[in-house]
Amino acid sequence: MESVFVTGTDTGVGKTYVAAGIAAALRRRGASVGVMKPFAAGAPGDVDGDAAVLGDAAGSGDDPPHLVCPHRYTMAASPYTAWMRGGEPKPDINRVLECYEEIEGMHDVVVVEGIGGVMTPILRSYSVADLIADMGIPAVVVCPNVLGAVNHTIMTVDACRRSNVTVRGIVINGGAGRPDSDRYDRHVLEQDLEELCGFNILGFVPPMPKAAAGEEAAAGARQTTSQAVGRLLDVSQIAGA
Numbered sequence: 001m002e003s004v005f006v007t008g009t010d011t012g013v014g015k016t017y018v019a020a021g022i023a024a025a026l027r028r029r030g031a032s033v034g035v036m037k038p039f040a041a042g043a044p045g046d047v048d049g050d051a052a053v054l055g056d057a058a059g060s061g062d063d064p065p066h067l068v069c070p071h072r073y074t075m076a077a078s079p080y081t082a083w084m085r086g087g088e089p090k091p092d093i094n095r096v097l098e099c100y101e102e103i104e105g106m107h108d109v110v111v112v113e114g115i116g117g118v119m120t121p122i123l124r125s126y127s128v129a130d131l132i133a134d135m136g137i138p139a140v141v142v143c144p145n146v147l148g149a150v151n152h153t154i155m156t157v158d159a160c161r162r163s164n165v166t167v168r169g170i171v172i173n174g175g176a177g178r179p180d181s182d183r184y185d186r187h188v189l190e191q192d193l194e195e196l197c198g199f200n201i202l203g204f205v206p207p208m209p210k211a212a213a214g215e216e217a218a219a220g221a222r223q224t225t226s227q228a229v230g231r232l233l234d235v236s237q238i239a240g241a
C-alpha cells in the first residue's frame with residue numbers, strides 16, 4: 001500500500017471530499033490509515049475542518065493535531081502570503097516532513113491533502129508541487145467537470161512533472177465548483193483526459209446529498225458520504241490497495 005497526496009486544479013474542487021473517500025476506502029480494506037493536512041487556513045473554528053473530516057473518515061481522529069496539521073493560518077491565502085503579508089509564522093518544511101514521517105510510522109498508509117493547487121506558493125521559490133516531491137509520494141489530481149477543466153488539468157499535471165512528482169491519475173468531481181458554472185459532460189471529459197493526455201481516470205464522484213444539520217449528525221453523515229465516495233474510486237490504482 002502506498003501513501004498518496006491529494007491535490008487539485010484549484011481550491012474548492014473537492015480535495016477534502018476525495019481524500020476522505022480514499023481514506024475511508026483504505027480503512028474498509030483493513031488498513032490503519034493516517035491523514036495529514038500540512039497547511040490549513042481559515043478562521044478559528046473552521047481551520048481544522050478539513051483535518052476533522054479526514055480524521056473521521058480514516059478513523060485516526062485521535063492522532064495528535066500538531067502532527068496532522070502542523071501549520072494553521074488565519075489568513076485565507078497561500079502559506080507564503082499568510083507569512084509575508086499576514087505576519088504569520090514562516091512555513092517550516094522540515095517540520096512538515098518530520099510530522100509526515102511520524103504519522104507514517106504510526107499507520108500502514110497516509111492520505112495527505114494539499115492546499116490550493118500545485119503552484120500554490122509555500123515559500124518564495126517553493127510550491128505545493130515541491131512539497132509533494134519532498135514527501136516522496138505520488139499525487140492524485142481532483143478536477144471538477146466544468147468548462148476549463150482540460151486546460152487546468154493539463155497545467156496541473158505538467159507542473160507535477162516539472163517537479164518530478166508522479167501523478168497516479170485524475171478524479172473527476174461532479175459536485176464541486178461554482179453552482180452557475182457550465183458543466184462538462186462527464187464522459188466527454190473522461191475521453192479528452194484519457195485520449196488527449198493519456199491520464200488515468202481513477203473515478204467520478206457525482207453530486208452527493210448535503211449533510212444533515214447538527215454537529216453529531218453532520219459527523220455521521222460525513223462519514224457515510226466518505227464511505228460512499230470511497231466506493232466510487234479505484235483505490236487499487238490510487239494506493240496499490
Ligand SMILES: Nc1ncnc2c1ncn2[C@@H]1O[C@H](COP(=O)(O)OP(=O)(O)O)[C@@H](O)[C@H]1O
Nearest residue numbers: 011012013014015016017175176205206207208
Ligand atoms: N461531490 C460532491 N457533492 C456535493 N458537494 C460537494 C462535492 N464535492 C465537493 N462538494 C462541496 O464543495 C465544497 C468544496 O469541496 P472541498 O472538498 O472542501 O474542496 P477543497 O478541499 O478542494 O477545497 C465543499 O462545500 C464540499 O462540501
Ligand SMILES: [Mg+2]
Nearest residue numbers: 015016050113
Ligand atoms: Mg479541503
